[in-house]
Amino acid sequence: MTSFSPSSPVLLVRQLRKSFRGAPVLKSVDLAIHQGEIACLIGPSGAGKSTILRCINFLERPDSGEITFFGERLCSEDGNIFHIAPERTLQHARARMPMVFQHFNLFSHRTVIGNVMEGQMVVLHRNRDEARDRARACLARVGMLERAEFYPDQLSGGQKQRVAIARALAMSPALILFDEPTSALDPALVQEVQGVMRDLSAEGMTMLIVTHDMRLVKSIATTIHFCADGHIAESGSPALLFGDTAPSRIQSFMDAAAH
Numbered sequence: 001m002t003s004f005s006p007s008s009p010v011l012l013v014r015q016l017r018k019s020f021r022g023a024p025v026l027k028s029v030d031l032a033i034h035q036g037e038i039a040c041l042i043g044p045s046g047a048g049k050s051t052i053l054r055c056i057n058f059l060e061r062p063d064s065g066e067i068t069f070f071g072e073r074l075c076s077e078d079g080n081i082f083h084i085a086p087e088r089t090l091q092h093a094r095a096r097m098p099m100v101f102q103h104f105n106l107f108s109h110r111t112v113i114g115n116v117m118e119g120q121m122v123v124l125h126r127n128r129d130e131a132r133d134r135a136r137a138c139l140a141r142v143g144m145l146e147r148a149e150f151y152p153d154q155l156s157g158g159q160k161q162r163v164a165i166a167r168a169l170a171m172s173p174a175l176i177l178f179d180e181p182t183s184a185l186d187p188a189l190v191q192e193v194q195g196v197m198r199d200l201s202a203e204g205m206t207m208l209i210v211t212h213d214m215r216l217v218k219s220i221a222t223t224i225h226f227c228a229d230g231h232i233a234e235s236g237s238p239a240l241l242f243g244d245t246a247p248s249r250i251q252s253f254m255d256a257a258a259h
């Protein structure tokens with residue numbers, strides 16, 4: 001059942017919990033992402049940031065809580081019963097919130113354009129011509145069209161990540177999830193990926209970004225969520241969380257990140 005209105009959050013997470021082998025990692029996560037928002041999830045290593053992303057798109061199965069995406073319940077609690085939507089619903093949701101990974105996750109045996117066409121044909125059932133046209137448009141958008149027939153191992157890390165972003169765009173996403181998109185890149189290549197992400201933000205793309213890259217956060221975030229010890233401990237605008245009156249735990253985190 002879909003009941004999405006433009007004022008509803010694109011993504012709503014309530015009381016999300018996840019343990020690994022009995023050890024609680026997400027203790028109760030609440031998060032709302034609205035249309036056009038660039039939400040950055042920051043916080044200490046091991047706080048659970050990537051696990052939040054991976055539970056949101058069901059790469060990891062949450063233990064309990066509620067996730068609503070575009071008005072559709074992906075998981076929910078009914079009394080003590082935890083309910084997860086059928087795999088078909090999850091697959092459809094995953095297609096509309098593709099993830100860009102730290103290590104790109106491109107198919108090495110497919111060309112650049114083949115990588116960008118694959119998900120469109122397999123998951124969205126677009127025909128080959130449609131998928132190719134859309135892939136070309138998305139590759140042009142990230143400045144990679146002239147490398148369409150290359151293979152991933154002929155590209156730099158920054159170029160691979162731009163292709164991964166084009167692949168996400170090709171799915172006509174409602175939200176793009178980014179899991180540390182610049183942390184596997186040489187410093188010289190970080191800028192080109194940041195540039196593409198800034199262009200997307202200017203075009204109104206809704207994004208949820210896990211990152212340790214404070215330059216990216218400062219240049220792009222509309223909202224910052226500070227994750228600590230399995231919770232969202234603070235949320236607010238960059239002005240609020242990075243300003244002179246920033247909460248002390250964020251100031252300490254930023255001081256540590258700067259060294």
Ligand SMILES: Nc1ncnc2c1ncn2[C@@H]1O[C@H](COP(=O)(O)OP(=O)(O)OP(=O)(O)O)[C@@H](O)[C@H]1O
Pocket residue numbers: 020021025043044045046047048049050051052
């Ligand atoms: N599949 C898994 N199996 C067991 N433990 C896991 C698994 N995934 C994550 N964890 C553990 O959950 C905790 C949180 O990991 P997560 O990667 O979500 O943290 P993070 O905040 O993204 O950290 P970082 O900033 O270092 O990437 C860590 O202790 C990690 O070892």
